[in-house]
Amino acid sequence: MVKKLKTKIINKIDSGEVKMKPRWHFWVRSAGIKAGATITIMTAAVLIAWATYLVELLKPKELLEYGDLGQQIILTDFPYLAGLASVFLALIGGALYSRVGENYKKTARIIGLTIAVAVIAVAVGLIVVRRWRELEIGLWLI
Amino acid sequence: MTDEEVVQKVQGGEKEGYVKVVERYQKKLFWYLQRLINQPNEEVEDVLQDVFINAYTNLKGFDTRRKFSSWVYRIAHNKAVDYMKKKKLKTTTIEDKEEFFETNEKLFEELAIERERAREVKKTIECLEVKYREVIVLYFYDEKSYEDISEILHVPTGHVGVLLKRAKEKLKKLMSKNYYY
Numbered sequence: 001m002v003k004k005l006k007t008k009i010i011n012k013i014d015s016g017e018v019k020m021k022p023r024w025h026f027w028v029r030s031a032g033i034k035a036g037a038t039i040t041i042m043t044a045a046v047l048i049a050w051a052t053y054l055v056e057l058l059k060p061k062e063l064l065e066y067g068d069l070g071q072q073i074i075l076t077d078f079p080y081l082a083g084l085a086s087v088f089l090a091l092i093g094g095a096l097y098s099r100v101g102e103n104y105k106k107t108a109r110i111i112g113l114t115i116a117v118a119v120i121a122v123a124v125g126l127i128v129v130r131r132w133r134e135l136e137i138g139l140w141l142i
Numbered sequence: 143m144t145d146e147e148v149v150q151k152v153q154g155g156e157k158e159g160y161v162k163v164v165e166r167y168q169k170k171l172f173w174y175l176q177r178l179i180n181q182p183n184e185e186v187e188d189v190l191q192d193v194f195i196n197a198y199t200n201l202k203g204f205d206t207r208r209k210f211s212s213w214v215y216r217i218a219h220n221k222a223v224d225y226m227k228k229k230k231l232k233t234t235t236i237e238d239k240e241e242f243f244e245t246n247e248k249l250f251e252e253l254a255i256e257r258e259r260a261r262e263v264k265k266t267i268e269c270l271e272v273k274y275r276e277v278i279v280l281y282f283y284d285e286k287s288y289e290d291i292s293e294i295l296h297v298p299t300g301h302v303g304v305l306l307k308r309a310k311e312k313l314k315k316l317m318s319k320n321y322y323y
Contacts, residue, residue, distance in 0.1 A: 005187060006164050009194050013157055018195050020153075026203035104296040 033099050040093035041115060044086040045122035051082035052127055090119050145210035153202055160201075164194055167211075170284065171218050177279045178222045180268055181229075189225050193218045212293035215286075219276070219294055226272065249282040252310065266316045274309035281306055 012018040058077055063070035094115040097103060103111065145166065152159040171193060176186050197217050204213050249263065267275055280286045280294060292299040 005168060005191060005194075006161060008191060009164055009198070010161060012195065013160060013198060018198055020202050021199055023202045026200075029203075105292060105298050107298050107301070 030100075033096055037093050037096035037100060040089045040096065041118050042122060044089040044093060044119045045126060047082045047086040047089065048119065048123035049126035049130065051079040051086070052123070053130065054079040054082070086119070090115055093119075146206045146208075149201065149204060149210050150206045153204075153206070160198060163197075163210075163214075167214055168194075171214070174215065174218060174279060174284055175222055177267075177283060178219075178272070178276055179225055185225075189221050190218075193221050196221065209290065209293065212290050215280075215284075215290075215294040216296070223272075249278070262317060263313075266313055269316055270309065270312060273305065274312055277302065277305045278309050278313065 009018075055078070058074060060074050063073050066073075094111055097115060098106070098108075098111050106114075143162075145163070148159050148162050152163065168190065172186060172190055175189050175193075176183075179186065179189065193214070197214050200217075204210065267278060270278065276295065277291060280291045286294070288299050288302045291297075291302045295302070295305075297305070
């Protein structure tokens with residue numbers, strides 16, 4: 001068994017039937033996973049920031065003054081899709097992130113927490129930048 | 143010469159060096175696969191051949207700063223899982239192989255089992271779910287560390303201890319019930 005298997009494998013290698021994949025193949029794969037994780041996490045954050053902007057446009061404080069009707073408008077116009085898409089992307093980002101390097105050694109809880117913190121931090125950053133720019137434009141207009 | 147040094151040479155183009163890799167691992171991996179998939183030798187040999195071919199194809203993706211044995215065992219694990227999925231295997235009991243789950247003092251000691259019950263232990267391990275069977279095989283029969291098992295199974299190191307504890311509990315429980323009869 002032992003000799004037969006060794007011979008079979010070596011024959012396949014020598015005949016060129018079995019070839020080693022080039023180094024760049026693994027480099028591209030690894031870079032693709034890292035890029036995929038980063039892009040999905042960033043997109044999830046952008047969606048949250050965008051959803052926040054849409055909610056702000058609704059002016060919920062003013063709408064709530066109209067009682068049930070106002071609440072109804074908020075519930076109807078709430079950007080559910082952006083929220084759902086953000087969660088979905090964050091999950092994909094988490095799945096990709098767990099495949100980077102030795103991240104498989106981390107527990108699902110740690111990976112989930114890392115992704116959640118990353119998405120929220122980027123989203124808060126985007127919201128702050130947007131508000132700051134709005135303020136800047138406002139001051140410029142004055 | 144360490145495994146990693148041999149692999150480095152093969153990565154550099156010394157194809158003949160791969161013979162050494164096959165020689166060093168064929169027996170260990172054969173028994174690992176045999177204990178895991180529990181199928182006739184010919185079937186196990188086919189899976190083993192796949193393991194070595196897959197390892198060769200992906201050899202340039204192996205980082206020589208890491209442990210080669212964990213990497214190749216991981217490939218064997220994946221191939222075994224693929225095989226079991228393909229054949230829809232869960233647990234099987236085929237012809238008796240006395241050497242299959244040979245006497246393992248460490249396992250007997252930890253489970254407080256008499257050596258005379260070796261045959262029962264063997265049959266009970268065969269009845270365990272794959273994830274528990276695998277951790278028992280890696281820890282007791284292949285004598286892998288928690289760190290190595292973590293790399294092979296791609297689970298956090300702390301989780302290996304949990305899996306092993308559960309596997310031992312299940313093994314004890316099944317043995318007390320003579321589940322395999």
